[in-house]
Amino acid sequence: MSSESIMRFGVRFYIGIFFLYLFTPLIIMGLATFNDSRFPTVSPWRGATLKWFDALAQDGAMWQALWTSIIVAAGVLVVAVPIGICCALFLSTVQGKGKTFIYSLMMSPLLTPGVIVGISTLIFWKGLSVNGGIFLTVIAQTTFISAYVMLMVLARLQRFDRTLENAALSLGATQWQAFRRILLPYLKPAIISAAAIAFLQSFENYNTTLFVKGYDTTLTVYIASKVRTGLTPAVNALGLVMITITILLAVVYEWKRRKEAANETES
Protein backbone atom coordinates (compact mmCIF):
# COMPACT_ATOMS: atom_id res chain seq x y z
CA MET A 1 0.00 0.00 0.00
CA SER A 2 2.88 2.36 0.67
CA SER A 3 3.79 2.60 -3.00
CA GLU A 4 0.18 3.52 -3.72
CA SER A 5 0.25 6.36 -1.18
CA ILE A 6 3.59 7.63 -2.49
CA MET A 7 2.02 7.66 -5.92
CA ARG A 8 -1.00 9.57 -4.65
CA PHE A 9 1.24 12.10 -2.92
CA GLY A 10 3.25 12.47 -6.11
CA VAL A 11 0.13 13.20 -8.14
CA ARG A 12 -1.10 15.79 -5.62
CA PHE A 13 2.31 17.41 -5.52
CA TYR A 14 2.39 17.63 -9.30
CA ILE A 15 -1.10 19.12 -9.50
CA GLY A 16 -0.13 21.65 -6.83
CA ILE A 17 3.03 22.69 -8.68
CA PHE A 18 1.06 22.88 -11.93
CA PHE A 19 -1.56 25.26 -10.59
CA LEU A 20 1.16 27.31 -8.93
CA TYR A 21 2.79 27.59 -12.36
CA LEU A 22 -0.54 28.55 -13.88
CA PHE A 23 -1.42 31.31 -11.42
CA THR A 24 1.89 32.77 -10.23
CA PRO A 25 2.26 34.98 -13.32
CA LEU A 26 -1.20 36.45 -12.85
CA ILE A 27 -0.56 37.15 -9.16
CA ILE A 28 2.86 38.70 -9.82
CA MET A 29 1.34 40.85 -12.53
CA GLY A 30 -1.33 42.08 -10.13
CA LEU A 31 1.09 42.74 -7.27
CA ALA A 32 3.48 44.71 -9.48
CA THR A 33 0.68 47.22 -10.11
CA PHE A 34 0.79 48.36 -6.51
CA ASN A 35 4.55 48.53 -6.18
CA ASP A 36 5.85 52.10 -5.94
CA SER A 37 8.61 51.49 -8.46
CA ARG A 38 9.31 53.03 -11.83
CA PHE A 39 9.49 49.64 -13.53
CA PRO A 40 6.96 46.84 -13.12
CA THR A 41 8.45 44.40 -10.63
CA VAL A 42 7.75 42.97 -7.18
CA SER A 43 11.33 42.69 -5.98
CA PRO A 44 12.40 44.86 -4.30
CA TRP A 45 9.11 46.00 -2.81
CA ARG A 46 9.07 49.78 -2.43
CA GLY A 47 5.73 50.25 -0.74
CA ALA A 48 2.16 50.25 -1.99
CA THR A 49 0.69 52.89 -4.28
CA LEU A 50 -2.38 53.42 -6.44
CA LYS A 51 -0.78 56.05 -8.65
CA TRP A 52 -0.48 53.73 -11.66
CA PHE A 53 -4.26 53.55 -11.95
CA ASP A 54 -4.32 57.34 -12.26
CA ALA A 55 -1.59 57.23 -14.87
CA LEU A 56 -3.63 54.67 -16.77
CA ALA A 57 -6.86 56.67 -16.64
CA GLN A 58 -5.06 59.69 -18.12
CA ASP A 59 -3.55 57.71 -20.99
CA GLY A 60 -5.48 59.00 -23.99
CA ALA A 61 -3.85 56.62 -26.47
CA MET A 62 -5.00 53.69 -24.36
CA TRP A 63 -8.64 54.82 -24.47
CA GLN A 64 -8.37 55.31 -28.22
CA ALA A 65 -6.95 51.78 -28.61
CA LEU A 66 -9.71 50.35 -26.42
CA TRP A 67 -12.32 52.01 -28.63
CA THR A 68 -10.67 50.61 -31.77
CA SER A 69 -10.68 47.13 -30.25
CA ILE A 70 -14.38 47.36 -29.44
CA ILE A 71 -15.25 48.51 -32.97
CA VAL A 72 -13.20 45.69 -34.50
CA ALA A 73 -14.67 43.06 -32.19
CA ALA A 74 -18.21 44.27 -32.91
CA GLY A 75 -17.50 44.14 -36.63
CA VAL A 76 -16.15 40.60 -36.38
CA LEU A 77 -19.18 39.57 -34.37
CA VAL A 78 -21.58 40.85 -37.02
CA VAL A 79 -19.82 39.07 -39.88
CA ALA A 80 -18.32 35.92 -38.35
CA VAL A 81 -21.31 34.71 -36.35
CA PRO A 82 -23.70 34.48 -39.35
CA ILE A 83 -20.99 32.84 -41.48
CA GLY A 84 -20.27 30.30 -38.76
CA ILE A 85 -23.98 29.50 -38.36
CA CYS A 86 -24.37 29.03 -42.13
CA CYS A 87 -21.41 26.66 -42.20
CA ALA A 88 -22.80 24.62 -39.32
CA LEU A 89 -26.23 24.41 -41.00
CA PHE A 90 -24.58 23.37 -44.25
CA LEU A 91 -22.48 20.64 -42.63
CA SER A 92 -25.38 19.21 -40.67
CA THR A 93 -27.68 19.08 -43.71
CA VAL A 94 -25.57 18.10 -46.67
CA GLN A 95 -24.34 14.59 -47.36
CA GLY A 96 -22.24 13.26 -50.18
CA LYS A 97 -19.01 13.69 -52.07
CA GLY A 98 -17.09 16.90 -51.62
CA LYS A 99 -18.31 17.43 -48.07
CA THR A 100 -14.99 16.31 -46.59
CA PHE A 101 -13.16 18.66 -48.91
CA ILE A 102 -15.35 21.62 -47.96
CA TYR A 103 -15.03 20.70 -44.29
CA SER A 104 -11.22 20.71 -44.64
CA LEU A 105 -11.36 24.12 -46.29
CA MET A 106 -13.53 25.44 -43.48
CA MET A 107 -11.11 24.09 -40.87
CA SER A 108 -7.98 25.30 -42.64
CA PRO A 109 -7.94 28.82 -41.12
CA LEU A 110 -7.64 27.21 -37.67
CA LEU A 111 -4.62 25.19 -38.75
CA THR A 112 -2.92 28.17 -40.40
CA PRO A 113 -0.62 30.35 -38.28
CA GLY A 114 -2.23 33.70 -37.47
CA VAL A 115 0.56 35.70 -39.08
CA ILE A 116 -0.12 33.98 -42.41
CA VAL A 117 -3.83 34.80 -42.24
CA GLY A 118 -2.82 38.42 -41.72
CA ILE A 119 -0.25 38.43 -44.51
CA SER A 120 -2.48 36.81 -47.12
CA THR A 121 -5.33 39.20 -46.29
CA LEU A 122 -2.99 42.18 -46.57
CA ILE A 123 -1.69 41.06 -49.98
CA PHE A 124 -5.13 40.20 -51.35
CA TRP A 125 -6.66 43.55 -50.45
CA LYS A 126 -3.66 45.51 -51.60
CA GLY A 127 -4.55 44.28 -55.08
CA LEU A 128 -7.93 45.95 -54.57
CA SER A 129 -6.23 49.10 -53.29
CA VAL A 130 -7.40 48.63 -49.73
CA ASN A 131 -4.74 49.31 -47.13
CA GLY A 132 -4.46 48.09 -43.56
CA GLY A 133 -6.84 49.53 -41.00
CA ILE A 134 -9.97 48.72 -39.04
CA PHE A 135 -11.79 47.27 -42.05
CA LEU A 136 -8.98 44.90 -42.97
CA THR A 137 -8.54 43.87 -39.32
CA VAL A 138 -12.20 42.85 -39.22
CA ILE A 139 -11.82 40.90 -42.48
CA ALA A 140 -8.65 39.10 -41.39
CA GLN A 141 -10.02 38.16 -37.98
CA THR A 142 -13.30 36.99 -39.50
CA THR A 143 -11.34 34.53 -41.65
CA PHE A 144 -10.51 32.30 -38.70
CA ILE A 145 -13.04 33.34 -36.06
CA SER A 146 -15.86 32.11 -38.37
CA ALA A 147 -14.39 28.63 -38.06
CA TYR A 148 -14.54 28.79 -34.26
CA VAL A 149 -18.18 29.85 -34.43
CA MET A 150 -18.89 27.00 -36.86
CA LEU A 151 -17.40 24.39 -34.51
CA MET A 152 -19.35 25.64 -31.51
CA VAL A 153 -22.70 25.84 -33.32
CA LEU A 154 -22.12 22.50 -35.04
CA ALA A 155 -21.50 20.79 -31.69
CA ARG A 156 -25.01 21.70 -30.56
CA LEU A 157 -26.60 21.13 -33.93
CA GLN A 158 -25.43 17.52 -33.94
CA ARG A 159 -27.62 16.82 -30.91
CA PHE A 160 -30.71 18.36 -32.55
CA ASP A 161 -33.69 16.08 -33.01
CA ARG A 162 -34.84 16.61 -36.58
CA THR A 163 -38.22 15.01 -35.95
CA LEU A 164 -39.17 18.29 -34.23
CA GLU A 165 -38.59 20.12 -37.49
CA ASN A 166 -40.48 17.49 -39.48
CA ALA A 167 -43.39 17.69 -37.05
CA ALA A 168 -43.60 21.45 -37.55
CA LEU A 169 -43.52 21.02 -41.33
CA SER A 170 -46.23 18.36 -41.39
CA LEU A 171 -48.40 20.53 -39.14
CA GLY A 172 -48.30 23.18 -41.84
CA ALA A 173 -45.40 25.42 -40.91
CA THR A 174 -43.39 26.83 -43.77
CA GLN A 175 -39.69 25.98 -43.94
CA TRP A 176 -38.85 29.49 -42.85
CA GLN A 177 -41.19 29.22 -39.85
CA ALA A 178 -39.68 25.87 -38.87
CA PHE A 179 -36.23 27.42 -39.03
CA ARG A 180 -37.20 30.59 -37.23
CA ARG A 181 -39.38 29.00 -34.52
CA ILE A 182 -37.76 25.60 -33.96
CA LEU A 183 -34.13 25.45 -35.02
CA LEU A 184 -32.98 28.98 -34.20
CA PRO A 185 -34.32 28.97 -30.61
CA TYR A 186 -32.68 25.59 -30.11
CA LEU A 187 -29.34 26.98 -31.32
CA LYS A 188 -29.61 30.19 -29.30
CA PRO A 189 -27.37 29.16 -26.35
CA ALA A 190 -24.64 27.97 -28.72
CA ILE A 191 -24.90 31.15 -30.76
CA ILE A 192 -24.56 33.31 -27.66
CA SER A 193 -21.53 31.33 -26.47
CA ALA A 194 -19.99 31.51 -29.92
CA ALA A 195 -20.57 35.26 -30.03
CA ALA A 196 -18.86 35.67 -26.66
CA ILE A 197 -15.88 33.60 -27.77
CA ALA A 198 -15.72 35.47 -31.10
CA PHE A 199 -15.67 38.81 -29.29
CA LEU A 200 -12.93 37.66 -26.95
CA GLN A 201 -10.86 36.10 -29.73
CA SER A 202 -11.04 39.32 -31.68
CA PHE A 203 -10.26 41.47 -28.66
CA GLU A 204 -7.13 39.58 -27.70
CA ASN A 205 -5.83 38.81 -31.18
CA TYR A 206 -2.30 39.96 -31.83
CA ASN A 207 -0.54 37.92 -34.51
CA THR A 208 -3.08 38.49 -37.29
CA THR A 209 -3.92 42.06 -36.33
CA LEU A 210 -0.28 43.11 -36.36
CA PHE A 211 -0.09 42.68 -40.14
CA VAL A 212 -3.40 44.27 -41.14
CA LYS A 213 -3.84 47.05 -38.59
CA GLY A 214 -2.35 49.81 -40.74
CA TYR A 215 -2.14 52.95 -38.62
CA ASP A 216 -4.88 51.83 -36.26
CA THR A 217 -3.98 50.35 -32.91
CA THR A 218 -6.04 47.84 -30.98
CA LEU A 219 -5.66 47.49 -27.23
CA THR A 220 -3.64 44.29 -27.50
CA VAL A 221 -1.25 45.87 -29.98
CA TYR A 222 -1.02 48.90 -27.71
CA ILE A 223 -0.10 46.78 -24.68
CA ALA A 224 2.56 44.92 -26.66
CA SER A 225 4.09 48.17 -27.87
CA LYS A 226 4.08 49.50 -24.31
CA VAL A 227 5.88 46.41 -23.06
CA ARG A 228 8.64 46.94 -25.58
CA THR A 229 8.95 50.70 -25.18
CA GLY A 230 8.15 52.89 -22.22
CA LEU A 231 7.29 50.18 -19.77
CA THR A 232 5.74 51.44 -16.51
CA PRO A 233 3.45 49.72 -14.02
CA ALA A 234 0.55 51.51 -15.75
CA VAL A 235 0.61 48.52 -18.11
CA ASN A 236 0.10 46.29 -15.08
CA ALA A 237 -2.79 48.42 -13.94
CA LEU A 238 -4.38 47.91 -17.36
CA GLY A 239 -3.57 44.19 -17.16
CA LEU A 240 -5.11 43.90 -13.72
CA VAL A 241 -8.30 45.63 -14.85
CA MET A 242 -8.53 43.33 -17.88
CA ILE A 243 -7.82 40.22 -15.80
CA THR A 244 -10.51 41.18 -13.30
CA ILE A 245 -13.05 41.75 -16.07
CA THR A 246 -12.18 38.52 -17.86
CA ILE A 247 -12.34 36.46 -14.68
CA LEU A 248 -15.76 37.91 -13.89
CA LEU A 249 -16.94 37.18 -17.45
CA ALA A 250 -15.45 33.69 -17.36
CA VAL A 251 -17.18 32.86 -14.09
CA VAL A 252 -20.54 34.22 -15.30
CA TYR A 253 -20.16 32.35 -18.60
CA GLU A 254 -19.29 29.05 -16.89
CA TRP A 255 -22.08 29.47 -14.37
CA LYS A 256 -24.65 30.09 -17.14
CA ARG A 257 -23.31 27.22 -19.21
CA ARG A 258 -23.59 24.81 -16.30
CA LYS A 259 -27.06 25.98 -15.44
CA GLU A 260 -28.13 25.33 -19.02
CA ALA A 261 -26.45 21.94 -19.04
CA ALA A 262 -28.27 21.09 -15.78
CA ASN A 263 -31.62 22.26 -17.21
CA GLU A 264 -31.10 20.10 -20.25
CA THR A 265 -30.41 16.92 -18.31
CA GLU A 266 -33.53 17.55 -16.21
CA SER A 267 -35.89 18.00 -19.12
Place this chain on the structure above:
Amino acid sequence: MLNQLKARFGSGLAIGIVGMIAIWLIALVVLPQLLMVDYSFRPNLLPADIGGPKDTYSLVNYETLFSNHIHLKIFFKTIWSSVLVTALTLIVSYPIAFYLAKVATPQKAALCLLLLIIPFWINEILRTFSWYIILAYKGPLNAALLGLGLIDRPIRFLSGDGGVLIGMVYAYILFMIFPIYNAIESLDTNQIKAARNLGAGWIRTHWRVIIPHAKPGIATGCIMTFMLAAGSYAVPALLGSPGSRWFTQIIYNWFFEGGNWNQGAAYAFLLLVICIGFIALVMRVFKVGLGDIAR
Protein backbone atom coordinates in the same frame (compact mmCIF):
# COMPACT_ATOMS: atom_id res chain seq x y z
CA MET B 1 -25.83 19.84 -52.23
CA LEU B 2 -27.95 22.91 -52.85
CA ASN B 3 -30.96 20.63 -53.31
CA GLN B 4 -30.46 19.05 -49.91
CA LEU B 5 -30.33 22.52 -48.35
CA LYS B 6 -33.40 23.64 -50.32
CA ALA B 7 -35.34 20.60 -49.17
CA ARG B 8 -34.69 21.50 -45.55
CA PHE B 9 -34.64 25.29 -45.47
CA GLY B 10 -36.42 26.45 -48.64
CA SER B 11 -34.80 28.20 -51.61
CA GLY B 12 -34.30 31.65 -50.10
CA LEU B 13 -32.48 30.51 -47.01
CA ALA B 14 -30.53 27.82 -48.88
CA ILE B 15 -29.18 30.36 -51.34
CA GLY B 16 -28.31 32.67 -48.46
CA ILE B 17 -26.42 29.91 -46.67
CA VAL B 18 -24.47 28.86 -49.75
CA GLY B 19 -23.76 32.50 -50.62
CA MET B 20 -22.34 33.32 -47.19
CA ILE B 21 -20.16 30.23 -47.19
CA ALA B 22 -18.96 30.91 -50.72
CA ILE B 23 -17.99 34.50 -49.93
CA TRP B 24 -16.11 33.42 -46.83
CA LEU B 25 -14.29 30.49 -48.39
CA ILE B 26 -13.45 32.16 -51.69
CA ALA B 27 -12.74 35.78 -50.76
CA LEU B 28 -11.35 35.30 -47.27
CA VAL B 29 -9.81 31.84 -47.14
CA VAL B 30 -8.76 30.52 -50.56
CA LEU B 31 -7.99 33.48 -52.84
CA PRO B 32 -5.79 35.36 -50.34
CA GLN B 33 -3.72 32.23 -49.76
CA LEU B 34 -3.32 31.61 -53.48
CA LEU B 35 -2.40 35.22 -54.09
CA MET B 36 0.20 35.06 -51.33
CA VAL B 37 1.81 32.08 -53.07
CA ASP B 38 1.64 33.89 -56.41
CA TYR B 39 3.25 36.93 -54.82
CA SER B 40 6.09 34.87 -53.42
CA PHE B 41 7.23 33.80 -56.90
CA ARG B 42 7.33 37.34 -58.30
CA PRO B 43 10.14 39.86 -57.93
CA ASN B 44 9.79 43.00 -55.85
CA LEU B 45 9.18 45.74 -58.42
CA LEU B 46 8.28 49.38 -58.52
CA PRO B 47 4.54 49.93 -59.11
CA ALA B 48 5.29 51.05 -62.71
CA ASP B 49 7.02 47.76 -63.55
CA ILE B 50 4.26 45.47 -62.27
CA GLY B 51 2.77 43.61 -65.21
CA GLY B 52 5.69 44.66 -67.40
CA PRO B 53 8.45 42.54 -68.93
CA LYS B 54 10.36 42.28 -65.63
CA ASP B 55 7.33 40.78 -63.88
CA THR B 56 8.15 37.10 -64.38
CA TYR B 57 7.89 34.08 -62.09
CA SER B 58 11.13 32.96 -60.48
CA LEU B 59 12.47 31.25 -57.39
CA VAL B 60 14.60 34.23 -56.47
CA ASN B 61 12.73 34.96 -53.23
CA TYR B 62 13.29 31.41 -52.05
CA GLU B 63 16.96 31.51 -52.97
CA THR B 64 17.37 34.48 -50.63
CA LEU B 65 16.58 32.29 -47.63
CA PHE B 66 19.04 29.58 -48.61
CA SER B 67 21.84 32.02 -49.29
CA ASN B 68 21.31 33.96 -46.06
CA HIS B 69 22.89 31.92 -43.28
CA ILE B 70 21.40 33.96 -40.46
CA HIS B 71 17.85 33.60 -41.79
CA LEU B 72 18.37 29.92 -42.51
CA LYS B 73 19.63 29.34 -38.98
CA ILE B 74 16.62 31.17 -37.53
CA PHE B 75 14.33 29.15 -39.79
CA PHE B 76 15.64 25.81 -38.52
CA LYS B 77 15.86 27.06 -34.95
CA THR B 78 12.20 28.07 -35.09
CA ILE B 79 11.20 24.61 -36.30
CA TRP B 80 13.36 22.83 -33.75
CA SER B 81 12.26 25.07 -30.86
CA SER B 82 8.60 24.58 -31.83
CA VAL B 83 9.09 20.81 -31.75
CA LEU B 84 10.70 21.21 -28.34
CA VAL B 85 7.82 23.37 -27.09
CA THR B 86 5.35 20.77 -28.37
CA ALA B 87 7.18 17.91 -26.64
CA LEU B 88 7.53 19.81 -23.35
CA THR B 89 3.88 20.84 -23.41
CA LEU B 90 2.82 17.24 -24.06
CA ILE B 91 4.91 15.96 -21.14
CA VAL B 92 3.52 18.58 -18.76
CA SER B 93 -0.08 18.21 -19.97
CA TYR B 94 -0.57 14.45 -20.13
CA PRO B 95 -0.56 13.78 -16.35
CA ILE B 96 -2.93 16.71 -15.77
CA ALA B 97 -5.30 15.55 -18.49
CA PHE B 98 -5.25 12.02 -17.11
CA TYR B 99 -5.81 13.21 -13.55
CA LEU B 100 -8.77 15.36 -14.59
CA ALA B 101 -10.35 12.66 -16.73
CA LYS B 102 -9.91 9.56 -14.57
CA VAL B 103 -8.52 10.23 -11.09
CA ALA B 104 -10.24 13.34 -9.76
CA THR B 105 -13.78 13.21 -8.39
CA PRO B 106 -16.32 14.96 -10.67
CA GLN B 107 -16.56 17.98 -8.35
CA LYS B 108 -12.78 18.34 -8.16
CA ALA B 109 -12.41 17.92 -11.91
CA ALA B 110 -15.05 20.60 -12.54
CA LEU B 111 -13.24 23.02 -10.22
CA CYS B 112 -9.86 22.27 -11.82
CA LEU B 113 -11.29 22.76 -15.31
CA LEU B 114 -12.67 26.16 -14.31
CA LEU B 115 -9.28 27.11 -12.84
CA LEU B 116 -7.61 25.97 -16.06
CA ILE B 117 -9.92 28.03 -18.23
CA ILE B 118 -9.33 31.30 -16.36
CA PRO B 119 -5.76 31.96 -17.60
CA PHE B 120 -6.91 30.92 -21.05
CA TRP B 121 -9.46 33.75 -21.08
CA ILE B 122 -6.73 36.26 -20.39
CA ASN B 123 -4.92 38.00 -23.20
CA GLU B 124 -1.83 36.16 -24.46
CA ILE B 125 0.14 39.40 -24.41
CA LEU B 126 -0.65 39.94 -20.74
CA ARG B 127 0.24 36.37 -19.80
CA THR B 128 3.53 36.70 -21.63
CA PHE B 129 4.16 40.08 -20.06
CA SER B 130 3.84 38.53 -16.58
CA TRP B 131 6.62 36.11 -17.48
CA TYR B 132 8.68 39.10 -18.56
CA ILE B 133 8.39 40.44 -15.01
CA ILE B 134 9.07 37.07 -13.38
CA LEU B 135 12.10 36.21 -15.50
CA ALA B 136 13.75 39.64 -15.41
CA TYR B 137 17.39 39.79 -14.31
CA LYS B 138 16.38 41.49 -11.06
CA GLY B 139 12.98 39.84 -11.00
CA PRO B 140 11.25 37.73 -8.37
CA LEU B 141 12.39 34.33 -9.74
CA ASN B 142 16.06 35.25 -9.49
CA ALA B 143 15.42 36.83 -6.08
CA ALA B 144 13.74 33.65 -4.87
CA LEU B 145 16.45 31.36 -6.23
CA LEU B 146 19.14 33.56 -4.67
CA GLY B 147 17.23 33.66 -1.39
CA LEU B 148 17.02 29.86 -1.33
CA GLY B 149 20.72 29.66 -2.05
CA LEU B 150 20.18 27.62 -5.21
CA ILE B 151 22.24 29.97 -7.37
CA ASP B 152 25.14 32.34 -6.65
CA ARG B 153 24.26 35.06 -9.12
CA PRO B 154 21.14 35.92 -11.15
CA ILE B 155 20.46 34.02 -14.37
CA ARG B 156 19.78 35.94 -17.60
CA PHE B 157 16.62 34.07 -18.59
CA LEU B 158 15.62 36.65 -21.17
CA SER B 159 18.78 36.72 -23.24
CA GLY B 160 18.56 33.20 -24.66
CA ASP B 161 15.77 30.96 -25.88
CA GLY B 162 14.94 29.79 -22.35
CA GLY B 163 12.45 32.56 -21.63
CA VAL B 164 10.75 32.05 -24.99
CA LEU B 165 10.33 28.31 -24.35
CA ILE B 166 8.90 28.84 -20.85
CA GLY B 167 6.52 31.52 -22.13
CA MET B 168 5.31 29.37 -25.01
CA VAL B 169 4.67 26.26 -22.93
CA TYR B 170 2.65 28.47 -20.61
CA ALA B 171 0.75 30.19 -23.42
CA TYR B 172 -0.27 27.05 -25.34
CA ILE B 173 -0.69 24.45 -22.59
CA LEU B 174 -4.47 24.53 -22.72
CA PHE B 175 -4.52 23.69 -26.41
CA MET B 176 -2.78 20.48 -25.39
CA ILE B 177 -4.65 19.64 -22.18
CA PHE B 178 -8.20 19.95 -23.51
CA PRO B 179 -8.00 17.63 -26.54
CA ILE B 180 -6.17 14.97 -24.47
CA TYR B 181 -8.61 15.36 -21.61
CA ASN B 182 -11.57 14.91 -23.98
CA ALA B 183 -9.99 11.82 -25.50
CA ILE B 184 -9.11 10.13 -22.20
CA GLU B 185 -12.48 10.98 -20.72
CA SER B 186 -14.22 8.93 -23.40
CA LEU B 187 -12.25 5.82 -22.40
CA ASP B 188 -14.27 3.30 -20.39
CA THR B 189 -12.71 3.21 -16.91
CA ASN B 190 -13.37 -0.53 -16.79
CA GLN B 191 -10.69 -1.00 -19.41
CA ILE B 192 -8.14 0.55 -17.08
CA LYS B 193 -9.38 -1.59 -14.18
CA ALA B 194 -9.21 -4.72 -16.34
CA ALA B 195 -5.64 -3.98 -17.35
CA ARG B 196 -4.70 -3.39 -13.69
CA ASN B 197 -6.47 -6.57 -12.51
CA LEU B 198 -4.74 -8.62 -15.16
CA GLY B 199 -1.43 -7.51 -13.70
CA ALA B 200 -0.33 -4.64 -15.89
CA GLY B 201 1.70 -1.98 -14.07
CA TRP B 202 0.79 1.70 -14.31
CA ILE B 203 3.30 2.42 -17.04
CA ARG B 204 2.16 -0.54 -19.10
CA THR B 205 -1.50 0.43 -18.63
CA HIS B 206 -0.79 3.92 -19.93
CA TRP B 207 1.33 2.69 -22.80
CA ARG B 208 -0.95 -0.12 -24.00
CA VAL B 209 -4.45 1.07 -23.05
CA ILE B 210 -4.76 4.78 -22.33
CA ILE B 211 -2.33 6.36 -24.79
CA PRO B 212 -3.59 4.35 -27.80
CA HIS B 213 -7.11 5.48 -26.96
CA ALA B 214 -6.03 9.10 -26.49
CA LYS B 215 -4.14 9.23 -29.80
CA PRO B 216 -6.55 11.57 -31.65
CA GLY B 217 -6.44 13.97 -28.70
CA ILE B 218 -2.66 13.85 -28.49
CA ALA B 219 -2.41 14.43 -32.25
CA THR B 220 -4.76 17.43 -32.10
CA GLY B 221 -2.89 18.90 -29.14
CA CYS B 222 0.48 18.49 -30.84
CA ILE B 223 -0.73 20.01 -34.11
CA MET B 224 -2.28 23.03 -32.40
CA THR B 225 0.72 23.61 -30.15
CA PHE B 226 3.27 23.30 -32.95
CA MET B 227 1.28 25.59 -35.23
CA LEU B 228 0.86 28.21 -32.51
CA ALA B 229 4.52 28.02 -31.49
CA ALA B 230 5.95 28.19 -35.02
CA GLY B 231 3.60 31.04 -35.90
CA SER B 232 4.00 32.93 -32.64
CA TYR B 233 5.04 36.53 -32.84
CA ALA B 234 4.10 37.88 -29.42
CA VAL B 235 6.09 35.53 -27.19
CA PRO B 236 9.49 35.84 -28.90
CA ALA B 237 8.97 39.58 -29.37
CA LEU B 238 8.34 40.04 -25.65
CA LEU B 239 10.54 37.38 -24.06
CA GLY B 240 13.28 37.02 -26.65
CA SER B 241 16.34 39.10 -27.30
CA PRO B 242 17.91 40.20 -30.60
CA GLY B 243 19.97 37.00 -30.44
CA SER B 244 16.94 34.72 -30.18
CA ARG B 245 14.76 35.95 -33.03
CA TRP B 246 11.90 33.89 -34.37
CA PHE B 247 11.14 33.28 -38.06
CA THR B 248 7.90 35.27 -37.82
CA GLN B 249 9.94 38.31 -36.78
CA ILE B 250 12.02 37.99 -39.94
CA ILE B 251 8.80 37.83 -41.98
CA TYR B 252 7.48 40.91 -40.22
CA ASN B 253 10.69 42.80 -40.96
CA TRP B 254 10.43 41.99 -44.68
CA PHE B 255 6.98 43.50 -44.71
CA PHE B 256 7.32 46.56 -42.56
CA GLU B 257 11.01 47.40 -42.44
CA GLY B 258 12.49 45.93 -45.60
CA GLY B 259 9.41 46.91 -47.61
CA ASN B 260 9.79 43.75 -49.73
CA TRP B 261 6.40 42.05 -49.59
CA ASN B 262 7.26 39.46 -52.20
CA GLN B 263 10.20 38.30 -50.13
CA GLY B 264 8.03 38.26 -47.01
CA ALA B 265 5.36 36.25 -48.83
CA ALA B 266 7.96 33.61 -49.79
CA TYR B 267 9.08 33.28 -46.17
CA ALA B 268 5.47 33.12 -44.99
CA PHE B 269 4.70 30.40 -47.50
CA LEU B 270 7.68 28.37 -46.27
CA LEU B 271 6.36 28.69 -42.73
CA LEU B 272 2.97 27.47 -43.92
CA VAL B 273 4.58 24.53 -45.74
CA ILE B 274 6.40 23.53 -42.54
CA CYS B 275 3.14 23.65 -40.58
CA ILE B 276 1.28 21.58 -43.19
CA GLY B 277 4.21 19.14 -43.25
CA PHE B 278 4.06 18.80 -39.48
CA ILE B 279 0.30 18.20 -39.56
CA ALA B 280 0.74 15.51 -42.24
CA LEU B 281 3.56 13.89 -40.26
CA VAL B 282 1.59 13.81 -37.01
CA MET B 283 -1.50 12.41 -38.75
CA ARG B 284 0.63 9.68 -40.27
CA VAL B 285 2.50 8.82 -37.06
CA PHE B 286 -0.69 8.71 -35.00
CA LYS B 287 -2.71 7.21 -37.84
CA VAL B 288 -5.57 9.69 -37.49
CA GLY B 289 -7.61 11.48 -40.16
CA LEU B 290 -8.60 15.11 -40.48
CA GLY B 291 -12.07 14.21 -39.19
CA ASP B 292 -10.60 13.16 -35.82
CA ILE B 293 -8.89 16.50 -35.40
CA ALA B 294 -10.51 19.50 -33.76
CA ARG B 295 -13.47 17.56 -32.49
